[in-house]
Amino acid sequence: MTDSRVGPPQTTQQYVLGELRRAILSGSLAPGSPIRQDALAEQFGVSRVPLREALKILEGEGQVIYRPRRGYAVAELALADFLEVYRIRQILEEEAARQAIGRITEEDIERLEEAHADVVAAGRAGEITAMAAANRRFHFTLIDAAGMPRIRRFLRILWDATDVYRSLYYGDAGNRDRVDHEHHAIIDAVRARDADELVRRLDEHRSGTIETFSAFIEGREVRDGHH
Amino acid sequence: MTDSRVGPPQTTQQYVLGELRRAILSGSLAPGSPIRQDALAEQFGVSRVPLREALKILEGEGQVIYRPRRGYAVAELALADFLEVYRIRQILEEEAARQAIGRITEEDIERLEEAHADVVAAGRAGEITAMAAANRRFHFTLIDAAGMPRIRRFLRILWDATDVYRSLYYGDAGNRDRVDHEHHAIIDAVRARDADELVRRLDEHRSGTIETFSAFIEGREVRDGHH
DNA sequence: AGACTTAATATTGGATCCAACTTATGGAGG
DNA sequence: CCTCCATAAGTTGGATCCAATATTAAGTCT
Structure with missing residues (x-):
């Protein structure tokens, strides 16, 4: 959607970022629900490292909320x-x-x-x-x-x-x-x-x-x- | 790592983020210069993981430029x-x-x-x-x-x-x-x-x-x- | 000498492991 | 029955290690 160009071999974090966006958009990650890194990483077939870097990007965009030591949750729009x-x-x-x-x-x-x-x-x-x-x-x-x-x-x-x-x-x-x-x-x-x-x-x-x-x-x- | 900080126990990534901001602001990380993760992590006394997460935040803010497999560089303002x-x-x-x-x-x-x-x-x-x-x-x-x-x-x-x-x-x-x-x-x-x-x-x-x-x-x- | 190949070195990306912290669970005492 | 505390389980944060790619250096051929 944003940068879904094909060609250069994508890094895992880019792949995960795309999947996360899709999941949030489709509602399979519902607003307000906490993000369990272990489960999600396994679901995507990757380790937690690239997942966490992708989450940091989404945090910067306000798509997810981060609380130190408590983890990430999908943002809700009041x-x-x-x-x-x-x-x-x-x-x-x-x-x-x-x-x-x-x-x-x-x-x-x-x-x-x-x-x-x-x-x-x-x-x-x-x-x-x-x-x-x-x-x-x-x-x-x-x-x-x-x-x-x-x-x-x-x-x-x-x-x-x-x-x-x-x-x-x-x-x-x-x-x-x-x-x-x-x-x-x-x-x-x-x-x-x-x-x-x-x-x-x-x-x-x-x-x-x-x-x-x-x-x-x-x-x-x-x-x-x-x- | 020297824990000379006040308030709620900070995570390492927050500490690193602050140090990075300071370094960019003070010019010790000059605009345009590449960021060597290994060297910087050692300088801050941390591993590369929290450094990279902090860099992802700065990337979202446009403070650094990221090119996959090439690493980060301090952004220049035209x-x-x-x-x-x-x-x-x-x-x-x-x-x-x-x-x-x-x-x-x-x-x-x-x-x-x-x-x-x-x-x-x-x-x-x-x-x-x-x-x-x-x-x-x-x-x-x-x-x-x-x-x-x-x-x-x-x-x-x-x-x-x-x-x-x-x-x-x-x-x-x-x-x-x-x-x-x-x-x-x-x-x-x-x-x-x-x-x-x-x-x-x-x-x-x-x-x-x-x-x-x-x-x-x-x-x-x-x-x-x-x- | 210059361009192209090939090897070495440096650097980033990702996985695994362990520590630190948070949340859930189960009693003991009031 | 509720509160408080201790313990256990679950989860996140960070360090280390290895693989994949990029960059530099060296060597070869024209």
Whole structure:
């Protein structure tokens, strides 16, 4: 997803990192559950050393929580955390969009349209995971055009933090149509090199997911008694 | 290993992480230089395992660069990187400041003044390191008041990225006076609960350092022939 | 002399082992 | 029945060891 390029023989820690991301995303490592290093390492067929280094990366991204001598646990997103993530995304994506408008090339825009076509195709096929992946490619094509590597990194972390919930949104067919329209509007704004319009469209695009996620997380918090 | 530390018994990786930060900050690990794990581990009196975990954290923060099978090297800041860091700081610190204005307590403001007093005192004593530390406490008191942990984390990373150069700025007595005035203006804006004014003052405060650093980094790049 | 091969040396990556600490378990006493 | 303490089991943290790869040095051939 992030760096799943093939070719150079991967190190074990990179492999484990990928598996961990997948496990967290798929929910087989549920939010809040402790991570037993021995069991996981055996499951992955590796020793604990590369597992621990991968966990350190995830800790830095806030995907897992670490307490010395107590070990790691999968992070849980409280509603407040979730809203903060989206607020920061709004701020940083605005900056990235404005930078991108002045630098984006015709090829980038083609990639944008390709990614969007993949989103629609995956949506029709009902392949939620592929849809989420294409959606991410769509948005990061724009973000990459800004040429700001640190913003890019932060945004990747923020996207990862809420990725667990993304399938929720795409599961609904109505939302899929909505995404279709909104992506079109985004592409149009890019074509027109209209930064203000682009930012407006991006905000609009985000607002839909915020509502869906907020409702879900709030429900979960009430259920689990996080008060 | 000398256990001359206070508080909860630290793990070795935390100790090593602190030492690494110090070494990078002080320049004894110079930007661009490769990190020989064996030598460093011996120097710190530990094995390579905790060292590597600490390096993974620094990699996540962008303080070191990692290439599989080639090892780690201390990161170098190109001018473009530097400007990006400050641009992101401007954006995120504006958000933090606006949130803080509505939530900051009288005690927080007292802490702000205390930290500033420490800045001035250290400045007079010519203790650059202490001055930088107090300055950081000053700014993060404000940032903490925003109650946005992710913004806080990002800002810490951004501050760390440029900390190597900070002593440069504080070395100059004129800059020290300038900081004194600007901090006062910031505190006044907080007291008045004037968010717009606060953001203006923060921007102004940042602009001074940008000039100093830019000139320095540009000079270094020309010297070292970074194209 | 320079380019290419091949051997040596250095360095990183990962596995195993042991120590230190934390959490769970089982009594003993109130 | 509950609390407190001691013990046992489980888990993490770190050191050492070995394998895999990268880098440097030496040698060979044109």
